[in-house]
Amino acid sequence: MAIFYFSDVLRKVGLDPSKVKLIRHALTDRGFRECYKANVVYEYTCHQKSGFSKGYDYWVTFISDQGTLCKLDSCYKVGAAVPDTPDMIPKGIPEIEARKFQGKNAYFHLEPLDLLKEYEGRLIIDWGKSARMWHQKGTTEKPVVAIQADEKKVFSGFENLILTYDELKEIVENPTVYEAWHTALSSVNAIYLIVDRETGKQYVGSAYGKDGLLGRWACYVDSLHGNNKLMKELICAYPERYHDFQFSILQILPKTVTDDEVIRTESLYKKKLLTIPFGMNDN
Structure with missing residues (x-):
């Protein structure tokens, strides 16, 4: 049994887990890997399906390699969204992702928050067996398995x-x-x-x-x-x-x-x- 869960961390910083969407970016995915190398993870995260954030005010992102463990990356407050037309392609986005901007989905405005700053790049959770479900509710219990030393x-x-x-x-x-x-x-x-x-x-x-x-x-x-x-x-x-x-x-x-x-x-x-x-x- 885990000592504490990521939902406990969310409550600690004043966030309602039911209003938070958890997102797992996997380095095993070619598109994300190219964006990670190009330092456009934020821009990659902003590009989602139109109804992706329905019912959620915040997104918290994690980055994983192989396996189910993943490391906390960022916390965002979700703003307005616009259609992902080709003129909205962010600068620096690799071609593998740029060609997905066809006006069928959305590009969200995300405001980075410092609420979880002290844990970014250090807090590791176990996403669980449902790794294919790359976005889940903040109420889903994710065991915190480690908080690495601040380098x-x-x-x-x-x-x-x-x-x-x-x-x-x-x-x-x-x-x-x-x-x-x-x-x-x-x-x-x-x-x-x-x-x-x-x-x-x-x-x-x-x-x-x-x-x-x-x-x-x-x-x-x-x-x-x-x-x-x-x-x-x-x-x-x-x-x-x-x-x-x-x-x-x-x-x-x-x-x-x-x-x-x-x-x-x-x-x-x-x-x-x-x-x-x-x-x-x-x-």
Whole structure:
């Protein structure tokens, strides 16, 4: 017996399961597979028979491969529909689907909703033995078999770390959710790189002391500029520019190295990257 069903999830976010249609897109279907590859899943979903949404205000879509398990994709509020005449063929739709626009069916306006955003791409249900019934009522009991970890909350290694300012802010301000990040970043000293994605200018900095890299980067979250002279001037001139800052790591250093060793390594990277004459380092 399942611990809980997808209908429970719908109720949790305030949706009446009886007003929700569940749709299973299968990658084994050539037409859908071509649309999936072309990144036009939304457009593919909008194209249905005229009476497809009768009695339903919302559609929730899933994507499956082989078997009966499928992963939550999106949630939509259903709007008006127009005939699927050839002039309604969406840009990018593969020919295998485009030729189905003959004015006999409908093209629905779907409004993407964030109600299930936290589960999209992570929540997996068992569609059941009736896999050929690719659209079913929201009241049909679909066991939730797994909710996968949110990949952005998993620390995947220093060498893979690239963060925008907004992503860094979320991590710094949510230590419980991002516990692995806090543990890793506070355990090392480092030479780091900040790039202004608007201009490409770079800043090389160093992090050392009790809280390591986490402590230094937290200063940027609090002050926006980390008390760096040229970055201060930049933000003074363009107050929203900090949103374009990208943070990454050039080199990890153990906590056992001296402060002088960290600073010498930082200076070496400034020379290599020419961040004093051409970047945002002023010394």
